[in-house]
Each structure stands twice: as structure tokens, then as C-alpha cells.
Amino acid sequence: MAPRDALLEIATLLERERASRYRSKAFRSAAAAIDGLDDAQLRSPALRSRPGIGDTSFTVITQALEGRVPDYLADLRARYAVEASSLRALLRGDLHSHSDWSDGLTPIEDMAAAAVALGHEYLALTDHSPRLRVANGLSPDRLRAQLPVVRACSTGSFTLLTGIEVDILEDGALDQEPELLGELDIVVASAHSKLRMERLPMTRRLVAAAADPNTDVLGHVTGRLVSGDRGTRPPSTFDPKPVFEACAAHGVAVEINSRPERQDPPDELVAIALEAGCVFSIDSDAHAPGQLSLIDHGAARAEHLGVPAERIVTTWSLSRLREWAARTR
Structure with missing residues (x-):
């Protein structure tokens, strides 16, 4: 998946709990930091030193570029899954x-x-x-x-x-x-x-x-x-x-x-x-x-x-x- 989409989905899932508001803001900031970057820029080692990119967000970006759902996102999806209702x-x-x-x-x-x-x-x-x-x-x-x-x-x-x-x-x-x-x-x-x-x-x-x-x-x-x-x-x-x-x-x-x-x-x-x-x-x-x-x-x-x-x-x-x-x- 696209790295920016992964970061925004993580922020969205974290926002489901009020206690996660600061973490969610960090992932939204990371998504904003890579907005508009091309594939080469996303894969560059210099990305890690870019303002707004932390260790966890960098790992998410790297794993998304590998063509898989990042581990952190997969864990959140499982944690916040709600059984669907017809209503x-x-x-x-x-x-x-x-x-x-x-x-x-x-x-x-x-x-x-x-x-x-x-x-x-x-x-x-x-x-x-x-x-x-x-x-x-x-x-x-x-x-x-x-x-x-x-x-x-x-x-x-x-x-x-x-x-x-x-x-x-x-x-x-x-x-x-x-x-x-x-x-x-x-x-x-x-x-x-x-x-x-x-x-x-x-x-x-x-x-x-x-x-x-x-x-x-x-x-x-x-x-x-x-x-x-x-x-x-x-x-x-x-x-x-x-x-x-x-x-x-x-x-x-x-x-x-x-x-x-x-x-x-x-x-x-x-x-x-x-x-x-x-x-x-x-x-x-x-x-x-x-x-x-x-x-x-x-x-x-x-x-x-x-x-x-x-x-x-x-x-x-x-x-x-x-x-x-x-x-x-």
C-alpha cells in the first residue's frame, strides 16, 4: 500500500481512543512530511532525517514500500475491528x-x-x-x-x-x-x-x-x-x-x-x-x-x-x- 495511506490509516485508528491523540498527530505529521515525494525520495536514506519522520513512521514507510501492510497497521486493524451490524x-x-x-x-x-x-x-x-x-x-x-x-x-x-x-x-x-x-x-x-x-x-x-x-x-x-x-x-x-x-x-x-x-x-x-x-x-x-x-x-x-x-x-x-x-x- 502507499506509505502515506498507511500513515493516515494508522492515525485514524489511533484517534478512535482519546488517549492516543498525540500519537495520532505524530502519524498525521509524518503523512504530511512525505506528501508529494516520489518513489526515489521515499526510498532514500535521507528520509529518516526529514522533520516529522520518527523511528516508527519510518518503519511503516519502509514496510509499505516492500509491498505489504506494515506490522503496526496490521496490529491496529486487528485491535480495533468491530463486528459489522446490518444497522x-x-x-x-x-x-x-x-x-x-x-x-x-x-x-x-x-x-x-x-x-x-x-x-x-x-x-x-x-x-x-x-x-x-x-x-x-x-x-x-x-x-x-x-x-x-x-x-x-x-x-x-x-x-x-x-x-x-x-x-x-x-x-x-x-x-x-x-x-x-x-x-x-x-x-x-x-x-x-x-x-x-x-x-x-x-x-x-x-x-x-x-x-x-x-x-x-x-x-x-x-x-x-x-x-x-x-x-x-x-x-x-x-x-x-x-x-x-x-x-x-x-x-x-x-x-x-x-x-x-x-x-x-x-x-x-x-x-x-x-x-x-x-x-x-x-x-x-x-x-x-x-x-x-x-x-x-x-x-x-x-x-x-x-x-x-x-x-x-x-x-x-x-x-x-x-x-x-x-x-x-
């Missing part, structure tokens, strides 16, 4: 992703290119809102400046949707100007702070967010972490029935977050949301190009839990998705 083939897009405008690792253009490579018809770019300062959340002015950049990434067969992952404040209000939220294609509302609120106020908080006319998707509803480099975190405590009934009443999709460290909502809450009549959105919550493929996990989990494909908005065509997202705006 995965029905997914047309993803409504939750981040760029380096907030806490993602790469430019918007790289996220769009990765979505196209996966065969997506659409992707929503949903960087964080102002209150989440640790994630470099977007002020109203920064969000307005981002919108033309996002729109410029659409092509004839692919649409990058404008969006935001907006913080749900303690009283259930959304952390962005309502008029600005109304201009966006997709609004994912998620709680990122005060996750240990008492049961009743947390229930009221989530119900209020689901009832907001600008909310399209209720993101990682419990906020739990079950594994990963950030450690573990218990789920928020709330009464799921009124929360999911509010989602169903207002047409808000319950996110099935595909990140392995989240697995949110828990299985029992997916069952309650199904009974309440909710629709769902299988999302990657990607912070790097390689993480877009995490929807493999979400699709497999949704299929295992018996979520019907017709109730998953990310299986819908773009025109149907737009009609749904415009229902209350």
Missing part, C-alpha cells in the same frame, strides 16, 4: 462532532473530508458553547464566524451541517443566544456541569432542555463514563420517564453516544426511551477524524437493543432530516 450500513450521517474551533484536534475541513471518506451523506459540526471554557466553547461572535467555514465544506454529494453542542444550564436553559440557535441546522443539548444534582432538579433540567424549541438531540443524557483515560463517572440521577416523554412530545432525538467510554444511555434507559416513543440519533461525538468511525459501536449497540432503524434519524435522508430539524423553528 451500520443504513446510517447516512452523524449529528455530533467537534473541530479545533473548540476541543477537537483538527480543522473543520479535515472532519468533513473524513466524513466523505466514510461515505456519509451529512455530518453536523457541533462545537461547544461559551460556558464550557475548558473546551474553548464558542461565543456568539465565534459561532457566527464559523458558519460560513462550515457551509463552504459542503459538496454535491455531502453536506456539512451547521450546529452546536450547547450546554444545558442548571435551570434547563440553553447556553447560547436563542436567535442564533434558531439559525443552525442541528442543536445537540448536553449537560456538562453539575452532573450530581439531586434527582428532581436534574429531571426538571432535562425536561426543560427537551422542551426548548431549538433542541434537536439530547446528548449523552446521563453523562456517565464507564472506562477510558478520564476515569469513570457515575450516571446522573433523574427520573427517565418524564424526560423521555418530553423528548417524544417535542420530537427530540435521544442520542445513542457511540464513544466506548460513555455507552450512554445505559441499556435500561434505551428501553424506557423506546417505550416512550422516542426517536434516536446514533452519533460519534468525534473529536478527531478517526473517531467518526466510532458509530460502528453505536450501531452495533442499537441493533443489539432492538432500536428500529426507522426510529433512528441518522438513517434518514437529508431532506427528511431537515424537515424534522425544522419542526419547531
